[in-house]
Amino acid sequence: MHRIDDEQRRIRLGRRHLLAPTSRVASAVAVADAVVALHATDAATVHLSVCARMAAPAVGAVEKTLYDDVSLVRLLSMRNTLFAVSTDVAPAVDASCARPVAAKERRKLVAHLREEVNGLDENWLAETERQTLAELSARGHATGSELSAAVPALRTKITIFPGSKQEAVQGVATRVIRVLAADGRIRRDRPRGSWTSSQFRWTTAEPWPASDPSEARADLARRWLLAYGPATEADLKWWTGWGIRETRAALSSVGAEEVALDNGAVGWVSPGDLASEPAPEPWAALLPGLDPSGMGWTDRGFHLPAEHRAALFDRAGNIGPTVWWNGTIVGGWAQRADGELRWRLLSDLGRDASHLIEAEASRLSAWVGAARITPRFRTPLERELAA
Structure with missing residues (x-):
């Protein structure tokens, strides 16, 4: 079996994830496609991940793709997590991952409504959604609070996290908006405040056309292998949230080839993607929390020393x-x-590494400017350094 060692995996990561300076690109869409999908749970992460890989980092360029061109779209998809993907990749992500997540979210909400309030069912939810969409269409865009004020049904109270320490009573608006967004009928518009804000406005949207889920899984697996291969079956299963049967079928469908990895595991690459690549120039990067280069594999041993994990990850x-x-x-x-x-x-x-890291930190500070960044998921080292 052909072997691809850890050093070659790191070389591929630097070039294919656009982290080596000569690999940087001009557009946010090119960045998203290179890593397949950008984590978008934390509002700042998309901008930080993109600008780290742009030759000329600019917040405005990222905002343009998200809100003007809408050439990057957010989907609740892999692992029931929010990602930003290009409109070229979105149909595959939607059919292979987002549709099952949306269906599950709707079932959960309907079951919760039936348990919470007598008489609330699918018909009540459908009518509430109709009123919400009509209000949003009339306004053009609105925050969740503005929609709640305008649509009385959204102020219906339900208990969240019942029986836990986080138990609380709140209006149903958040859950209804989440289901509408998961279905692709609304999308996040510009936030209130700066690019680091998570207080989004909402606007109407059109769902992606239906397509064959198995074909979509094959398409997504092909893209993922080009960006993250060699990687294991377990890596792809974890990253997508698919079952083992769907994962194996997708790998088979694209004709993925087996390779041996340094840790003794079997990895997979796209057909013919076996050749060794020359190392790029020495490079340094400062990447944000939830960056795809850190979250692309379940086994990160080839790029993450085990002794660093406790300082750099949260408990989840x-x-x-x-x-x-x-x-x-x-x-x-x-x-x-x-x-x-x-x-x-x-x-x-060594000294050369320290100089390049310092230069990269200066580059980051320059384009971030007056913005303040606090990760949504805070880790021990980040908390200590920020104090």
């Missing part, structure tokens, strides 16, 4: 802001309240 497995050197995670970074960018190296590196 979310990665925080990281410092990279030639394809390996070597530390973490944070922004203090006064705007100062601080980082700490967890690996011993």
Whole structure:
């Protein structure tokens, strides 16, 4: 069996994830396609991930693709998580991952309504959705609070997280809006405030045309292997949230080839993607929490020293802001309240590496400007550096 060692995997990551300076690109869409999908749970992550890979980072260019051209769209999809993908990739993500998530979200909400309030069922939800869409269409865009004020049904109270420490009573608006967004009938518009804000306005949208789920899974697997291969069956299953049967069928459908990995596991690559690649120039990167290069595999041993994990991940497995050197995670970074960018190296590196990391930190500070970044999922090292 052909072998692809860890060093070659790191070389591929630097070039294919557009992290080596000579691999950087001009557009946000090109960045999204290179990594297949950008984590969008944290509003700032999309901008930070994109600008780290742009030759000329600019917040305005990212906002244009999200809100003007709408050439990047957010979908509740893989692992029931919010991602931003290009309109070329969106149909495959929608059919292979988002549709099952949307159906599950709707079933959960209907079951919750029946348990909570007598008489609330699918018909009540359908009418509430109709009123919400009509109001949103008339306004053009609105926040969830504005929709709740205008549509009385959205103020119906339900209990969330019943029986847990987080139990609370709130209006049903958040859940209804989530289902409408999962169905693709509304989308996030510009936030209130800066690009780091999560207080989004909403606007109407058209769902993606239906397509064959198995073909969509094959398309997504092909794109993912080109960006993340070699990777294991378990990596693809985890990243997509598919079952093992769907994962194996997708790999078979695209004709993925087996390779041996340094950890003894069997990896997969796209057909013919076996050749060794020359190392790019030495590179450093400061990537945000939930960046795809840190969240692309369930087994990150080839680029993450095991002793660094506790400092850089939260308890739920979310990665925080990281410092990279030639394809390996070597530390973490944070922004203090006064705007100062601080980082700490967890690996011993030479002077050349330190100089390039410092230059990359300066590049990040320059385009971030007056914005303040606090990750949604905070990690031990990030908290310590930000204090």
